[in-house]
Amino acid sequence: MSAEPTPQPMIAPSILSADFARLADEAAGVADADWLHVDVMDAHFVPNLTIGLPVVQALRKATAIPLDCHLMIEDPDRWAIGYAEAGAYNVTVHVEAAKDPVALAKNLRAAGAKAGLSVKPNTPLEPYVDVLKHYDTLLVMSVEPGFGGQGFIAHVLDKVRTARRLVDTGHLTLLVEIDGGINPDTIEAAAEAGVDCFVAGSAVFGADDPAGAVSRLRDQAGRSRHRVSSGGGR
Ligand code: DX5
Numbered sequence: 001m002s003a004e005p006t007p008q009p010m011i012a013p014s015i016l017s018a019d020f021a022r023l024a025d026e027a028a029g030v031a032d033a034d035w036l037h038v039d040v041m042d043a044h045f046v047p048n049l050t051i052g053l054p055v056v057q058a059l060r061k062a063t064a065i066p067l068d069c070h071l072m073i074e075d076p077d078r079w080a081i082g083y084a085e086a087g088a089y090n091v092t093v094h095v096e097a098a099k100d101p102v103a104l105a106k107n108l109r110a111a112g113a114k115a116g117l118s119v120k121p122n123t124p125l126e127p128y129v130d131v132l133k134h135y136d137t138l139l140v141m142s143v144e145p146g147f148g149g150q151g152f153i154a155h156v157l158d159k160v161r162t163a164r165r166l167v168d169t170g171h172l173t174l175l176v177e178i179d180g181g182i183n184p185d186t187i188e189a190a191a192e193a194g195v196d197c198f199v200a201g202s203a204v205f206g207a208d209d210p211a212g213a214v215s216r217l218r219d220q221a222g223r224s225r226h227r228v229s230s231g232g233g234r
């Protein structure tokens, strides 16, 4: 069995760069986005504090865009399930924080969500290949988690290539997602490496026209992938 990348690249705007006082309007402004990326930070796993479950519950009612919750928190084994129960489409936990990531994935799926596993830029993929068999998404961090607007760390593309190969050869069945520093200057390299879903915060909500930024990023990623598939390997 071989799996091709999802037919069209997916764009997940991160509301970390949106106006927190106008979240429903900001979501409506990117209604064409594939997922809405929600960065949950607890000031322990990362040195920043953002939003939590009540905001996700409110957002779920305010938008039809599937919510992609990225939990940068300690003890996700205890807290992640609440986000699935709140109706998040995909709930991603960090492998560096999870105590029993296989049980966690099973619980998330049982609660009706997709299960995502994230790796920080310097966390290797190889020790987690068997764990990833239980997951629907792999979120490769291309910045140190904690803040938007940071520079893209290019060496993580090696992990994207590895994950893409594992998916294409049927060893894993998951979506490859990247998060951090994605913008018009970096998205092509990420697309060529095999990313399916691109999180973009400042490049979308920092733009004059967020909806236009989403469609331009999607087109740009699509063209790069096409170049790869018609021109040889990655
Ligand atoms: C960082 C967050 C990202 C962040 C990305 O810890 O996980 O989702 O919002 O922001 P940009 O796209 O500005 O790097």
Ligand code: ZN
Pocket: 014, 037, 038, 039, 070, 179, 199
């Ligand atoms: Zn994120």
